Amino acid sequence: MYRYIAQRLLLLVVTLIGVATITFFLSRVLPGSPVEMMIGFHPTAEQIAAAKKELGLDQPLHRQYVRFVSEAIRGDFGISLRTKQPVVEEIGRRSLATIELTLLTTLLLVVVGVPIGVISAVHSNSPVDHTVRTLSIAGVAFPVFIVGMLLQMLFYGKLGWLPLQGRLSSEVYLDHPFDRVTGMFLIDTLLARDYVAFRDAAAHIVLPLATLTLVTLPLVTRITRNLMMEVLQEDYVRTALAYGMPRRVVYYRYALKAMLIPLMTVVGLTLGFLLGGSVVVEFVFDWPGLGGYVARSIAASDFPAAVGVTLVLASAYLTVNLVVDLLYFVADPRLRRA
Amino acid sequence: MSEEVLAIRDLRIEFPELFRTVEAVRGADLSVRRGEIMGLVGESGCGKSMTAMACLGLVPPPGRVSGHVSVDGFEVVGRPDRELLPVRGGLAAMIFQNPGKALNPFFTIGRQLTDVIRLHHRHGERESREVALEALRSVHLPDPEIALGRYPHQLSGGQLQRAMIAMALACEPKVLIADEPTTALDVTIQAQVIVLLRELADARGLTILFITHDLGVVGSLCDRVSVMYAGRVVEVGSVRDVLESPAHPYTRKLLATVPKLGDGHSELAFIPGQVPDMAFPPSGCAFHPRCERASPVCTKSDPDGRDLGAMHRVACHHAHGGGETEAPGTANGAPAR
Amino acid sequence: MDRLKHLLAALGTALAVAFSPGASAAGTVTLLDSFDVIDWDPAIYYSAETRVVLNIYETLTHYNPDTGEAEPQLATSWSVSDDGLTWTFNLREGVKFHDGSDWNAAAAKANLDRVREMGKGAAYIWDAVTEITATDAHTLTITTSYPAPLDLVASSQYAATMASPAALEQGTDWFMEGNAVGTGPYRLVQWEKSQQVVLEKNEDYWGGWSGDEFDRVVYRLVAEVATQVQMLRGGEGDLMVSTAPADLLHQLEGDPDLVVGVFNSWLNIPLMINVGMAPTDNRKFRQGLTYIMDYAAIANDIYGGYGSVPKSCVPQAMWGSGEHDVAQFDLDKAKMLLEQSGVPKPWKVTYHAYTGRQEIMQIAELYQALAAQVGVEVELLTGEWPVLWKKQTKQESAANMFAVLWWADWPTPAGWLETMFRSEDPIVFNFSHYSNPDYDVVLDEALRLQGSDQAMAVEKFMEAQRIAYDDAIAMCLVDLQKTILHRADLGGVDYNAAYETVSVYNLRRM
16 A cells, blocks of 8 residues: 555656646747746847846746756746736745635535435435436536626625625725735635634635536536446445345435445546536636636746646646545445455 | 235236336236245246345335235235335345355444344344354354354355354344355355254254255255246246156246256256246236247236146146156247147 | 534624625725736836736836826936036935835946846836936936936836835845835735735825825735625625626616716727738738728727727827828728728738737627628637737738737837837837838838927827828727726825826715
8 A cells, every 4th residue: 555655646747747847848939939928028138138138038948947947846837927926926826816716615525416426316206306417417508707797786786685796895805904814815814713704705715616617516426326337237236235224224324325436526626627627617607716827827838837828727636536546545445455 | 725925816016117127027816835845936137036026015116016015924925114124134134145245344244234234133132143053053153153243255165155044044034035145155055054054944944945946956955946937937836746747848948957956067958949028927827929839829818827646736838747848849830749 | 403403693793793784985996907016116017017017116207198208206306418418317315115214326226237137028218318327315316228218218107116125125025925115105915815905094195185185005806707796796896807798888877876077088909901921912902901991880889888989099098109091991991992902802811819808809700791792701710819819920920910919118109100100120119121211211210209309209200191091001909998996985096197197185975
């Protein structure tokens, strides 16, 4: 087991080096001149040359690569050409906003989506199942931004219950400062015992959270349903029933345990997907997360940011995968070596 | 006549689909008496496993069950799930074809046994464990204490089937329903399981409904045998009567596919013609399209069972007489007599 | 169950208390913006930062779009020597920076020296300057190598704002953490990255306060225009700093709560024609191309009436533009000129259209459709602005035509006539690759004169333009107007073409 973990960690490092190298060279080969983007609309020829020198772009590619690697190892991805802030700092701040949103979404998906999928499978072909399946198809058909904007119109425009955008109200930002201990405002405001700020942060996260959950829910529900259906076909489920085990116990204890293992993969994949894929939600709700940063950096040929963020997302994804694999070991006795 | 532990009368199981209805069992009759081993034989898809599931009230949705199934005098058909819980395991315990899959891979053998035991006896953790151990011993599983802590993947197929049988025995059922319990096992292991079942039947007077497609196994284990075709029991009698003087043309063909009695070869050889589509079973006798003795009457009416001798019944318009071994007709539809 | 109910009720009230949509707090004005501040360093910023920082910083002089002249701001008066090479600025006394330090000649010198030394952003506007001297506490002397209109240069929105010398000493990194110390009516109190920028009233502002100004300004960063409109309607925002698309503005016309302010601007769109590659190296052919465009359709349809048909490639709102006999929409004339050009058929030109601004793409498509009617095939090549810009500067990757949205850094027609039309090597913005010594001579005279004799300079700028238009190196597509969408209860919304900002000092709640 320890050897396995060591192997996986080594693989992770090798993969990251590969990803870094590929993104580095891609970013230099692709068209678009980041320098011009960086120094504004009307630069002079001298300014362009100076900026290139400053960024080391006048050097041959292999030198640039060596410099990139040596800086990256020290955790320095340079300065974003677009926002001119240190990439590492910005990724740190933004990834926490994203993690706050995605972790909560994943939690909701597990708490809401999984039971719906299980119920749908247990009562397969019942009206409940048909409703769930129809809704989930309808849900997939709605683009994220439509869902987001509809929610905005309803809960802000029509009902006035929830804020439209941002992470906190202007006034709370100003008048309720709190330490950014974790970077996740729900936690930070609680730590600071600032309940006004906490309520404000909670109100602000509701709509992005709901949107992200609603658009991912159909997928999770459907996968859960299919997994559960498969498990329900298993002989050992029949065995349990044949020995007088009440159905509730069979479904929610015996079958669910078997389903949790593939489900962990799904949740892991979902988490990875959400980490990078919440671009639209972040855009619609001005949520200052990683997704919007990735999209804008790439569009602006901001290669320090693009490379940095690619590496961070890749490591996050790989780590989530590794954790899921390790959980497999814990959950499935067949994988454990006696 | 000794007491009937399992009595099935006119059992019908239908699965309605969108544009058709599959009739899995079409009026089956079966009777298993206390202390006997009854074989239930037929090709796959003939409804024998579904009949077994009906005994426990476990026909999966959207199946519709009608007729009567009584286990130790308890009428099963039409009962709600809640009332059936004590029947399952308690009155009729079942063992399955593939013990490797029939046991839950995520729990230890001990846990699975004690969970089941506690459902049927008011035992504490410790007592349940004792009962489980005792059951494992009675099926001659080596190192029962160790086996309790093992997960299914850590045991062999034969050991698992023994554990499965132990689980059934621990519930002290009135009848053991064994659904092809040897099919997935090696030949030598098969024989061991057969010997074990025979031993248990002899020693404890256990009643067994033994479902198989292998007439060879039937010969070495069972007291009586029922032959099922297309959802009906077409012939029933003592093993001796049925195997030595089969009356139904189907039974004969089935016998002809067994290369040699008792050699344990379990592959069912080819019977000419197609297994009927149970959504649209043939009119009259369902076997007539494949039957050499079939006559016009076979296409029109489904034969009722009739007695051939003491406890040997057959449902055929043109059943073979005692001792007759060769089919007289050659062409389909030719008059039989 | 009861517990759950309690919990839900608590949650409901929590959310209700947490969020009360509606008007921003009294004394606060909320401006909605799509872009965060990038460069906080006054010597570097060269983009949309002006929207915020021009309320914090001030310049020596302030441009008056009505007179076309510079007016006093941090300088109260100025004079230039007869040879046009020495400028003397008398600085306003009693002005303090937000950090309490005094505004004086030393501070002005520190700012301008730093800009010239760093050479970033729009530093080039000071290229004529040879030396800056603090003659006494409130007198600044600037000498130049050639006559340059320093009073106008000093009014520039880029590279001319004055920050506290103490702040300058902290350096760029300190500014970049979100610091700004100016003399303006508002001071920076918070920068919450990618969420908001907050300014508060500078009580000691030299211009004084009448009492009904706003105490607090929140620039709330909202990426989507649709979201901004919702916030305006909900009363959570007062004004949209970003320009809304014309079709959206028309949709909102009936809304009694919202008003669209329309102002003259220095934004326009020249369509540059490459004289260095076939077939547009043929002058008659180029002339023919200029008659193909439906100029009225651009102003009225694509820009929804928030634009006008230009009479020059310099916006009419800029001094020195003048009215010229530029091409009109006339397909017959176009066809005649094209035929006369002798360029063999089939006629085909390439056209660079950059993405990100829907109007630029619509114009390209309009041109393509019209050109097809006279037998010219237009091949549209699209890409991001930086990509196409770079391609257009090199003849081997350039297209025949390239339309760009343009403006001037400081109040001078040179922003077009020099930057885009004058010979250049290497090419930076001369997208026509135009190099005509006759033009260069006349233009250089105009540039020399604009520092000393504006009337003569205007004449020369006019003459230069005649040469360029006669060579058909560009089509003058449209003069744009600046539109500002705001709530009807917000008064004092004004826009000065020289400054890409809304002056919060003038705003009032009505």
